[in-house]
Amino acid sequence: xxxxxxxxxxxxxxxxxxxxxxxxxxxxxxxxxxxxxxxxxxxxxxxxxxxxxxxxxxxxxxxxxxxxxxxxxxxxxxxxxxxxxxxxxxxxxxxxxxxxxxxxxxxxxxxxxxxxxxxxxxxxxxxxxxxxxxxxxxxxxxxx
Numbered sequence: 001x002x003x004x005x006x007x008x009x010x011x012x013x014x015x016x017x018x019x020x021x022x023x024x025x026x027x028x029x030x031x032x033x034x035x036x037x038x039x040x041x042x043x044x045x046x047x048x049x050x051x052x053x054x055x056x057x058x059x060x061x062x063x064x065x066x067x068x069x070x071x072x073x074x075x076x077x078x079x080x081x082x083x084x085x086x087x088x089x090x091x092x093x094x095x096x097x098x099x100x101x102x103x104x105x106x107x108x109x110x111x112x113x114x115x116x117x118x119x120x121x122x123x124x125x126x127x128x129x130x131x132x133x134x135x136x137x138x139x140x141x142x143x144x
Contacts, residue, residue, distance in 0.1 A: 001045050009046060013053050024056030024138070026091075029084040030063055030101065043084045056138050058131075059087040060094070062102045067092040069105035070115035076132045088138040095127035 009025060016023040028042040043059050061067060061082045068077060070093040082090035096113040097105065110116055114127035 001040075001042065006046065006049055010050065010053065013050075013055055017054070022054070022056060024058055024088070026058040026060065029059035029061035029082045029087065029090070031083075041084070043087070047086060056088045057084065057086060058089040058091065058138070059084045060091040062092055062094050062098060062105075064102055064105035067102065067105060068108075069093060069102065070095075070097070070109045070130065071106070072118050072130070079132055079134050088135070089131050089133045091129055091131045093128075093130035095129060 013023040013025070025046060027046055031039045031041050034040055043057055047055070047057070059079070059082050061084070066077075066081050066083055077090070077092065079087040079090040082092065084090075093105075093109075093115045094102070095115045097109045097115070099113075102109075110122060114125075115130060116122055116126060117128055120126050
């Protein structure tokens, strides 16, 4: 990320925190190759430069693996299985399925490429993203 992008994120986090709220960021947990050949994970980059800021990390990684794809298992995966051990939330399925990222996912997306909740009539076109979190309320609303 550019220094200006990180400065914006941290200024926003500081303002939200100063207002008495908990701050969180939605960011990628997918390794990305930079022009110089290095690999960067946005979530790691934000955290490594955040200082002592308390930030909730809502990480997206719909690449398979680690994502199980569009599935609703009896035992949900843990957010740390996203590849980001400090993730508070892991978005592991997106609608529509991103073919460039989730090409290796199991054949558990509907043929139109979307993810639907179980028991819903597909004609309603209620496609969803699927996440798991470490707690029932990861952002905790107001800070304590």
